[in-house]
Amino acid sequence: MxxxxxxxxxxxxxxxxxxxxxxxxxxxxxxxxxxxxxxxxxxxxxxxxxxxxxxxxxxxxxxxxxxxxxxxxxxxxxxxxxxxxxxxxxxxxxxxxxxxxxxxxxxxxxxxxxxxxxxxxGTVAVTDLKFADIIINQKERIATRQGKNLLLNPTTYKILEMLCKKAPEIVTREEISYQLWQENEPNNDVLRSHIYQLRTQIDKPFNSSILVTVPKIGFRLERQYNE
Missing domain, CATH: 3.40.50.2300 (Response regulator)
Known part of the structure; x- marks a missing residue:
């Protein structure tokens, strides 16, 4: 219930x-x-x-x-x-x-x-998603970077999950919008706002940025260091 x-x-x-x-x-x-x-x-x-x-x-x-x-x-x-x-x-x-x-x-x-x-x-998974220094525990719906918990709401968590699954490939704006809102897609400002929230969590507190905007296409995660 x-x-x-x-x-x-x-x-x-x-x-x-x-x-x-x-x-x-x-x-x-x-x-x-x-x-x-x-x-x-x-x-x-x-x-x-x-x-x-x-x-x-x-x-x-x-x-x-x-x-x-x-x-x-x-x-x-x-x-x-x-x-x-x-x-x-x-x-x-x-x-x-x-x-x-x-x-x-x-x-x-x-x-x-x-x-x-x-x-x-979401769908309970038995494995973690990993890319560079980001780890997503799909069962607990917890994401970390460099061991630090990322404070994500359900929408920014879903976006990061999509990016991590396809990384380092591009996830288009259309893919993200459809996964979030299906046919009830809001205007571009709403998606831009969610991306800004995500960036403040996964990029701003760290020395290197990992979330890359691909102009007019979408977004992707990118390694900024040698593992």
């Missing part, structure tokens, strides 16, 4: 989602402010977090950012009435995996939730 955490201060929306998820047989935990939501998310295990952007006590971006800083990689789907490009990109840059504007269709919400959960759970 899927367990969902809803962090939303609008009681009408919360009640609507309670009724909808109850009919689906899902378990829903609830917080009406950011501080309580962060506490519940930190102390419990959920399949997905539905997170409002505008919250009392602590806003959704701060909640999202703190969870990622803790190493919590539970999928986060942001729910917000703010639909401009800047707010959407802020959400992705703070570690959100997807974004849905209010009012939203419940069937679309369920479909996006299920896609994120499937991506997060």
């Amino acid at each position: 899927k367990r969902i955490l809803l962090i939303e201060d609008n009681r009408d929306i919360a009640n609507m989602l309670f009724d909808y998820f109850e009919c689906l047989g899902l378990t829903l935990d609830y917080a009406d402010n950011g501080e309580l939501g962060l506490k519940l998310a930190s102390e419990n295990t959920f399949d997905i977090i539905l997170l409002d952007l505008m919250l009392p006590r602590m806003d959704g971006l701060t909640v999202c950012n703190r969870l990622r800083e803790q190493g919590n990689n539970t999928p986060i789907l942001m729910l917000t009435a703010l639909d401009n490009r800047e707010d959407m990109l802020k959400g992705f840059n703070h570690g959100a995996d997807d974004y849905l504007t209010k009012p939203f269709d419940l069937d679309i919400l369920e479909a996006r939730m299920n896609a994120l959960i499937r991506r997060y759970r």
Whole structure:
């Protein structure tokens, strides 16, 4: 049974989602402010977090950012009435995996939730993926470089996994977009934001860069030293 955490201060929306998820047989935990939501998310295990952007006590971006800083990689789907490009990109840059504007269709919400959960759970593998000094434990969904844990959300983890499987070959933008969103591909800014998040984890803290952008085509991993 899927367990969902809803962090939303609008009681009408919360009640609507309670009724909808109850009919689906899902378990829903609830917080009406950011501080309580962060506490519940930190102390419990959920399949997905539905997170409002505008919250009392602590806003959704701060909640999202703190969870990622803790190493919590539970999928986060942001729910917000703010639909401009800047707010959407802020959400992705703070570690959100997807974004849905209010009012939203419940069937679309369920479909996006299920896609994120499937991506997060992935396929359990018995072997690690390795390229250069990157190691991915697919069973535990943990990635390291030079022995240091990389703080990846489900989306950036999936991108790194794809890159590592094909390294040093190129993974095209189209391949990444299809694997992440199938036919519901967002604009290029969203993918660019996720690549930026990934680069801050696997390149910026280290002396050499490994993630290479191939202009107008895609991305690949490249060894920068002799083994």
